[in-house]
Amino acid sequence: EPEVTQTPSHQVTQMGQEVILRCVPISNHLYFYWYRQILGQKVEFLVSFYNNEISEKSEIFDDQFSVERPDGSNFTLKIRSTKLEDSAMYFCASSAQGRTSGELFFGEGSRLTVL
């Protein structure tokens, strides 16, 4: 069964360092997303990506964040200068039809710990 894969599963970094989280969405999907979840809280939307560009971003997704789809398979989230409050689980998700199908496929997440 096709699945969304994410690496690394856990990353520990020092405040101020750059972090890149990687995702391989399901191959025939067209819509890609990053969400994050601070421990014990709700899942929060960060950014959506369609047709090789950002289609929407949240207030959380400020200038320190960026996304790329450098080739036909990978989808990355970069945090330029990490802060303590960036510590969270970051989920990548993909969808074949966006809100038409109502179904997002999530990866297992990358847990980011900023010290």
Next chain:
Amino acid sequence: GQSLEQPSEVTAVEGAIVQINCTYQTSGFYGLSWYQQHDGGAPTFLSYNALDGLEETGRFSSFLSRSDSYGYLLLQELQMKDSASYFCAAYGSSNTGKLIFGQGTTLQVKP
């Protein structure tokens, strides 16, 4: 703004039926999805309502009433493995497929 309200915790016994309610306030509401999450792992899609009424998928059903800005997830024949967090999530007017999640309901199933 956009917000979804759901109970923080629900407890039920194995074999029982439980209903998790969700009320929402979103601009340009399009549809309501439900996701299950075990121990902070990947949220897993359960059900989706774009139209009013009941959608049934095995032991899980979901209901939507647009006029009441309300939906619920119904879990039947509860099993211990159903102990998890359940999130309602809404699509708004944006066609990017952005989902806004509720705070989640922790379901504890007891023997």
